[in-house]
Structures are given as C-alpha cells and as structure tokens.
Amino acid sequence: MTRFAIVLGALALVLSACAGAQRAAAPMHRRTGAASEPERLFRQFPLPPGAVRLTTAPRAYGGELGYRLGDWDPVDHHRYWRLRMPFAAAVAFVSSHRPASARTVANRPAFRRPAATRELEWSFPAIPHLIATRVLDVTLLKLSRHTTAIRVDAKEIWSARPRSERLPAGVRSVTIHEPRWFKKPASTRRLSGPAMLAFVRWIDGLPVFTMRDSAACSFGPPIGGPRELLAFRAANGRLLAWAWIEPSSRCTPVRFYVHGHQQPPLEFSVMQTRQLGAS
Numbered sequence: 001m002t003r004f005a006i007v008l009g010a011l012a013l014v015l016s017a018c019a020g021a022q023r024a025a026a027p028m029h030r031r032t033g034a035a036s037e038p039e040r041l042f043r044q045f046p047l048p049p050g051a052v053r054l055t056t057a058p059r060a061y062g063g064e065l066g067y068r069l070g071d072w073d074p075v076d077h078h079r080y081w082r083l084r085m086p087f088a089a090a091v092a093f094v095s096s097h098r099p100a101s102a103r104t105v106a107n108r109p110a111f112r113r114p115a116a117t118r119e120l121e122w123s124f125p126a127i128p129h130l131i132a133t134r135v136l137d138v139t140l141l142k143l144s145r146h147t148t149a150i151r152v153d154a155k156e157i158w159s160a161r162p163r164s165e166r167l168p169a170g171v172r173s174v175t176i177h178e179p180r181w182f183k184k185p186a187s188t189r190r191l192s193g194p195a196m197l198a199f200v201r202w203i204d205g206l207p208v209f210t211m212r213d214s215a216a217c218s219f220g221p222p223i224g225g226p227r228e229l230l231a232f233r234a235a236n237g238r239l240l241a242w243a244w245i246e247p248s249s250r251c252t253p254v255r256f257y258v259h260g261h262q263q264p265p266l267e268f269s270v271m272q273t274r275q276l277g278a279s
C-alpha cells in the first residue's frame with residue numbers, strides 16, 4: 001500500500017468519525033435552536049417608537065407587571081420597556097400592529113386596574129416536531145398621564161422528543177414501585193399488554209423539562225403523593241429504561257435513563273398525576 005493510499009484511508013476514517021459526531025449531535029442542535037426561539041419571537045413584537053428597554057420592572061408599576069396569573073409555561077422569557085406615550089395611544093399602536101403570522105388569542109383588561117392595564121396574547125404557528133406552542137403575551141400598564149410600561153413574555157412549549165430520547169421499542173412490561181408513604185404501605189404494580197402500551201405512549205409524550213421561573217414553581221399548593229420508580233423491561237426481564245417521578249412538587253423534573261444513559265429530564269405536571277394513578 002502506498003503512502004498516498006494510507007493518507008486517503010486515514011482521511012476517510014476522520015471524515016466518517018466527524019459525520020457520526022454530527023449525526024449524534026443533531027438533537028442538541030435542534031434543542032439549541034429551540035432555546036433561541038424566544039429571541040425570534042421578541043423580534044416579532046412591534047415595539048412602539050421611543051420605547052426604552054429596562055432591566056427590571058419599573059419602580060412605579062405597583063406590582064402588576066412583576067408576576068403572571070394563570071397557567072405557567074415550560075419556557076417563559078420576559079422583557080420590560082418604558083414608553084413616553086399615553087396609555088390609550090400605546091394600546092392602539094400595539095393592537096394595530098399585530099405580527100403578520102400571528103393570531104390574536106386575547107385582548108382584554110388585566111389585573112386589578114382594568115382602566116389602566118391591557119393584555120394582548122398572540123399565538124404563532126408551531127414548528128413541527130420541535131415546538132408545539134409559541135406565544136407572545138404583551139401587557140401594557142399606565143404609569144402616568146404620558147408614560148406607559150410594557151412587559152412582553154415570549155412563551156414556548158416543546159413538542160415530541162427525538163427517537164433517541166424515548167423508550168426503546170423492545171419494552172414489554174412496566175413495573176411501577178411506590179415506596180411507603182406515611183400510613184400507606186409500599187406497593188408494586190406491573191403493566192403489560194394494552195395498558196403497558198398506553199403507559200409507554202404517555203411517557204414518550206412528556207415534554208423536556210425547561211422550567212426556568214422558580215416563582216411559577218412555588219405558585220399554588222404542592223401536589224402531594226409518594227415518589228414513583230418506573231422500570232421498563234424487555235420480554236426476557238432485562239432492564240431497558242427507568243424513570244423516577246416525584247409528584248410532591250409542581251416543578252420537579254422526571255429523571256429518565258435509557259440503556260443506563262441519562263436523558264434530558266422530563267416535565268411532569270399536576271394534571272398528569274391522574275395518568276400515573278390510573279395506570
């Protein structure tokens with residue numbers, strides 16, 4: 001073999017390794033794109049002329065712009081502006097400049113001062129197989145006769161996870177172990193057949209945990225209930241994957257492992273405790 005052939009062979013191995021690394025990193029690239037999606041949503045907002053970006057909520061806002069009511073979203077980025085424009089004029093400007101690709105979900109007074117607040121919610125088309133929900137939530141607040149504050153929330157909910165981050169196709173049974181909880185004794189349930197398939201679909205449908213707002217996690221009472229250890233096994237009993245769910249908190253991520261490798265944590269919400277209990 002000539003030196004030229006050896007060099008070509010080595011080059012081929014390097015290129016093959018690089019291609020494999022790129023394929024393995026593809027899900028991370030998609031997730032990085034999802035993380036930068038709020039920036040694209042912010043660019044869609046029709047910022048009124050003369051608006052000044054603030055690092056925190058205005059001091060004179062009275063509390064209305066510092067928190068959100070209602071359901072929280074896995075990813076919620078927000079920004080503040082102060083605008084030298086009367087409240088009615090600011091509302092008229094923003095309302096008449098809805099982004100072309102968005103549809104209006106809400107346009108209503110907000111919080112405890114309906115005469116001095118306005119909330120607009122715009123929904124944007126989903127990104128297939130990546131982001132199921134994309135929303136801009138705009139709140140305007142009258143600070144004075146000629147000054148208005150604006151808060152914009154860019155919200156998103158990720159959709160289905162990549163195949164590599166879901167349960168293996170060989171799962172044939174699910175064991176749900178519930179440790180002792182106060183006076184309730186420990187218990188173990190085993191699922192197979194249609195019940196197992198439905199449970200696997202539910203686990204594969206959980207979104208990736210992306211909650212970043214700790215205040216939203218503490219909003220409302222705790223869920224309560226014991227921890228759940230889920231074991232997913234092949235027909236021969238071999239452990240293929242396992243998950244650890246702690247429904248005592250609204251924002252505790254689900255630890256998830258496939259073939260012994262840790263996967264991105266999963267989101268588990270209060271309403272999903274019904275699915276866990278019904279299994």
